[in-house]
Amino acid sequence: MPMYQVKPVSGSHMKTDLPTCMYALPNVHALQNGEVEPAVKALEARQDEIMRKLYELKAAVEGLAKTVTTPDADLDLTVSSSLSSQSPTSTTFRGITDLDTLLGKDLGALRDIVINANPAQPPLTLLVLHSVLCQRYRVLSSVHVHSSASSVPPQLLSCLGPRHPDSYARQMFQLGFTLIWKDVPKLQMKFRVQNMCPIEGEANVARFLFKLLSPYPSDPAVATLVDSWVDTAFFQLAEGSAKERATVLRALNAALGRSPWLAGPEFSLADIACYCCLLQSASVSSAPTNVERWIKACENLGHFGPAKLHLK
């Protein structure tokens, strides 16, 4: 939609004498004024349709696989699909994301994400996101202990799972995930030290990592909703008082009554953050019905294994 419309300054039928010593080129603006080439449009539509079908198929197969592997999985799909007309098929993350477009050009070396975390507060969300990242990319994960951290419990040393059998060749990986247990007041991520300042706070790092998995919703309202849920999770659920937590639980319950996931029909970072913080604040037992159902649904996704492992 054009913002301003200006009347033509001169008559549109003016005849100009063009010199003959120049080449004549077709008008490159013609397409913009008119419509996009219909053939291209049709092709795009066809591709979108094919992709959509493919995703539905993939989701259906995964749903089936889950019903086979986990005993009470049927809760997930059936209950939530009865809630909304749209079936929440996306248990894996949508959108084709390419690391080159996301993180800038390839320099021929491993892109290593360094996360400094305090062993007193293991970042559960990041552990979850790590395991999802591992399903998507070839991730070289390593855990280190910084000399400033004293006595790190052994289960934290193996929190990123067993060592990759190919871990001796760093060049074979797309992404490095280096978790350093360090005496830091606030969780910190360092990625490109040359042109990025260190990112502080688990919530912000989680947002960054999630964008590597799927683009944020294009609708600004939904994107903001996701962000606000993430903030709520980290500031009110994880750190808040009992009273605040109760308020959040009520809000969660209301939101989950309207849609299967927190930010609508799609599983998003909001769900990961709220689930992990809920787990950490140990208020799972007092959860209202919608929240309880949502917790089960989250657990059925199978992403939260690493987080539950470190809840002690």
Place this chain on the structure above:
Amino acid sequence: MTKEEAPGATEEEQQAQSKKGLKKQQKEAEKAAKKAEKQAKLAADQQSTEEDDFAKDRYGVSAMVQSQHKLDRVLVRVQDLTPAKADQLIWLRARVHTSRAKGKQCFLVLRQQQFNLQALVAVGDRASKQMVKFAANITKESIVDVEAFVRTVEQKIESCSQQDVELHIERIFVVSQAEPRLPLQLEDAARPDGEGEEEGRATVNQDTKLDNRVIDLRTTTSQAIFRLQSGVCQLFRDTLTEKGFVEIQTPKIISAASEGGANVFTVSYFKTSAYLAQSPQLYKQMCICGDFDKVFCVGPVFRAEDSNTHRHLTEFVGLDIEMSFNYHYHEVIDSITDTMVQIFKGLRDNFQTEIQTVNKQFPSEPFKFLEPTLRLEYTEAVAMLHEAGVEMGDEEDLSTPNEKLLGRLVKEKYDTDFYVLDKYPLAVRPFYTMPDPNNPKYSNSYDMFMRGEEILSGAQRVHDAQLLTDRAKHHQIDLEKIKAYIDSFRYGAPPHGGGGIGLERVCMLYLGLHNIRQTSMFPRDPKRLTP
């Protein structure tokens, strides 16, 4: 007129002179009389003091210790003097660090290695005036035996290491007297950089310190540095022994240079010439072929490089490791880095006093490391440098400024002062380095860095005689000279790797010092052969 006047003037002058002379004489006589009086008084004084110096046998210069007596006297260490020992009568042997007389009292600071405490001689019923005077006149750095009561103090003595107690001296004997003039003052040598300039006080430069190394070694900083260095050696030995390594001793006089020909010392060896070993490399490898499996070696290493830098010595102590591995040379890297981490941890946990002491004179950030140690690959390092705007080829060796820059970049991202750089380009490594199976441009070699400076260079070695011959030919090495070395791999050699660390460099970089001569007790460089 002039003639008449002139003699008159002279006469007057003469008269004046004689008057002056008289006055002078008179004065001199007065002076002499005063002197005589004074001397008489002094003599009388001395006589009287000698007569009534009741504490005569409580001080003095004791006879030279030639082991005439074996006393049952227990000498207490300065560091053990705490409020727990309050009001005990103890014997102590220490150096006089400083002395300050003040009327009827004399304060001494007694020093023993890096510890010191305040002692006090005061005129009273135990000590006489003469004793106080004697104590005040003991030259700095003399060694004394002292019997004293330990007393707690109300106000902490800030200038001493034992802040809660002081000594009330009962007896004091000089065991060894120092010359009154010292070539340098300990306070000046131990003053932090920059502080002297502000206060207009003297600082001692590095060369003067090294010329008078014996005195410089007495400073608390030097004491701490070399205690820590001993700790590094000890931790190195302990860790490796625990891992099942065997300590070996290798010859230092060798017949052929091991690493390139240029930078070796030649010594005359009867009718022929020999070289001083640049590294125990060949012998370590031969031990591996001799089925020793895992060996290490602590000993002198010689480099005849004519480079006068802050980090090069011509003789230093090498800590060398060589081990056979099963399938991948990263087993060796893991073993070495773990040893280093154990050393760092040991220093952090057991040598905190020494680190603090050195930091007082040479402030630096505490040494940071990761466990397990960070390992980066050469291509990654090149990418990091490219990103920082450094232009260099993929197979180019790291220059010293680039090494430092890389160290800073790694520190910024990972916050570690210690890391391993793996997979160096084959072209920049010695002939016995194993090529990378996946990319012939690279090799199975690694360097380790502390605070951005290289401390260890190592690799998987070629254990196949044929490949070794090929590589030597490629590097245009005379095969005749290294025949014995190549032959040792003909009769079955296990895959192996290793590396060598410079002890002085490790200490220097761990403490964040700026000159390797500070961590070498009697440094050798192209310009220094004494002391």
